[in-house]
Amino acid sequence: MQPRTIPRGRAALLRAIAGRPGCREEQALHCLACKLGLASDVVLATALLARYGKRGLLAHAQRLFDEMPRRDGIAYNAMLAALGASGRTADARRLFDRMPEHDRTAASWNTVLTCYCRAGDLVSARDVFEASLRAKMSSVVSWNAMIDGYCKAGRMDAARELFDRMRSSLRDVVTWNTMMAGYLHRGDPAAAIAMFRQLMQRQDDQRTPRPTAVTMATVVTACAQVGDFALGRAVHLSIRQLRMTPDAVLSNALMDMYFKCGNVDHALEIFKTMPAAPNLFCWNTVIAGLGRNGRGEDAVRAFRNMIDTNRVKRSEARPDAVTFVALLSACSHSGLVAEGRGLFAEMLPVHGVAPAAEHYGCMVDLLCRAGQLGDAVQLVRTMPVRPNAKVLGCLLLHARSSGEDGLRVSEWAAKRIAELDLRDGAAYGLSNMFASLQRWDHVERHRSELANAAAVAHGKEPGRTTTV
Structure with missing residues (x-):
């Protein structure tokens, strides 16, 4: 492929195109090139084509490419990249097959290979990869793309096979x-x-x-x-x-x-x-880490510091759902009931984070650990969404050690779990609790209810056997 030369008269327009304009500016520059009779200039056309491709304006890129009177390898690669970025794998392959042989470069092969990897078509990707090796057009980029494709698909055996096959100097x-x-x-x-x-x-080897x-x-x-x-x-x-x-x-x-x-x-x-400045992930790690190590008060203090930092420095590290799971868990493990209640109450009105099932589960755990089983039950009953098995399971776990009142709560929670998922072990765990209290009539009745519910779920009439 011959190196390009850029005439001086076109340099200003080329600099304008490369100046990261917006969509309207790009189209205006395109129109200006046409008016100046420069639309046929392959360098200017390719620069515009690359800009359209990077902005996802595939229709504009395709039309410009189709109207180019002359195309070189760089123009083909720019169009291939635009198709690849848009996930148009089949179109990218068709364009690659139409490319003149002398215009194909390692970048061309790598673009098609990457397209197939992104699409999860590792068979086609491997075919392209092996063909690039035969054509002596492979590079470290193609090896890495193929290895990455296998890794993302969980095929570490195939990835390791390529890694071992790769020359150590190429890695x-x-x-x-x-x-x-x-x-x-x-x-x-x-x-x-x-x-x-x-x-x-291998650090002693300069090639490593x-x-x-x-x-x-x-x-x-x-x-x-x-x-x-x-x-x-x-x-x-x-x-x-x-x-x-x-x-x-x-x-x-x-x-x-x-x-x-x-x-x-x-x-x-x-x-x-x-x-x-720490980002949100770092703040969440600190809050969760302090909570796991029994330093709930420090976790709450770190959260307040994050809020103050955001207010003063206008940082983007605003609390999210993960933050509040870590925070409420920290309060639960450190017995900070009042702090946990207050933080839960301010989630939506102050921070714009709607409580989800995970947050309700943390609050149930917090209240039950503090011996406030009644408040935990009331919270679950007033949830704006139907409680899931994790929330009910947390309630069931703590209610088992709360005497007769806990038994009633456990029975209610287990029945709600059974309605959600008959395969959940918590529903069957209630039978074990009845047995530990030697309430054998309750054991038999509970297991019968679960068996009947399972039969209904499978489309069978309770109490009747299926003949083959």
């Missing part, structure tokens, strides 16, 4: 990070840690890439999941030795790890020394 840090993240998301943090150890053991903040965040998260806090602390030390500045993602991973191993002071030190 970059994205390759390693993709494999580590794939193992982590698959639920195999030990494999992610093993991959990290393999990367670090250096770990990044993404690498460190992934392995720290894996350490927290398997409880390998010694390695997590060693990774933190390595971050300092490498003079790596933790971003919000890495800071969040480190805080979560220290909270889970009970080292609250280290977690708070990371939070206080973050180079940038």
Whole structure:
């Protein structure tokens, strides 16, 4: 493919197109190019085409591409990218097949490959990948795209096969990070840690890439999941030795790890020394971590600090549903009944967060732990939506140890659970509670009711057997 030259007279218009204008400005520049007789200029047309594609204006991009009297490989790639970004995989493949052979570049192959991976068509993606290898048009981007496609589909065996087949000199840090993240998301943090150890053991080789903040965040998260806090602390030390500045993602991973191993002071030190303002994820981690470690008052104080910070600095870290689950759970575990009630009451009117079933479940747990079973029942009965099995199950769990009143509440909660899902173990757990109290008549009646309800749910008449 021949290199392009840009005539001087077109430079100003090209700079205007590249100046990130809005949709109307782009179309105005397009019209101006036509009036000046420059619409046939392949460089200007491709610049406009790329802008249309990035803004998702596929119809404009397609019309401009179709009207181009002459197209080169860059124009084809711009149109391929526009189709790929819009999820038009079949159209992208048809355009790729129509491309002149000499205009196809590694970028062309990678675009089609990525389209198939995004669509989840890994068979077609692998065909394109192998064809790019035969055409000697593959690159680290195509290898990484194919590995990432397998990782996102949970096919770590296929991803590992490609990783092992890849030349060690070709692997970059994205390759390693993709494999580590794939193992982590698959639920195999030990494999992610093993991959990290393999990367670090090869650091003496100049061809081995250096770990990044993404690498460190992934392995720290894996350490927290398997409880390998010694390695997590060693990774933190390595971050300092490498003079790596933790971003919000890495800071969040480190805080979560220290909270889970009970080292609250280290977690708070990371939070206080973050180079940038903490985002909502970091605040939520701090609130949840303090609550898990029995420091409910500090969790409430952190929440108030977040609100004050937002008010003073106009930050975007506004509380969401996750924030209030962490906050109410912290109040529950620390017995902060008045604080929990107040925070629950201000969710919607003050912060614009509508209480969901998870928040009602936290409040039921808070009230029951404080011995306020009646208030918990009243809260469940007045929920604006039908209580789910988790809310009712929480009520059932605490009611079992509340004497005769608790027995009545348990029976009511279990029946409501059975109406929601007959497969829920909480409904059958009531039978065990009756048995522990030697209320055998209640055991028999309760099991009979569940059996009849199950028969009705399966379209059978209660009390009658099915003949084959």
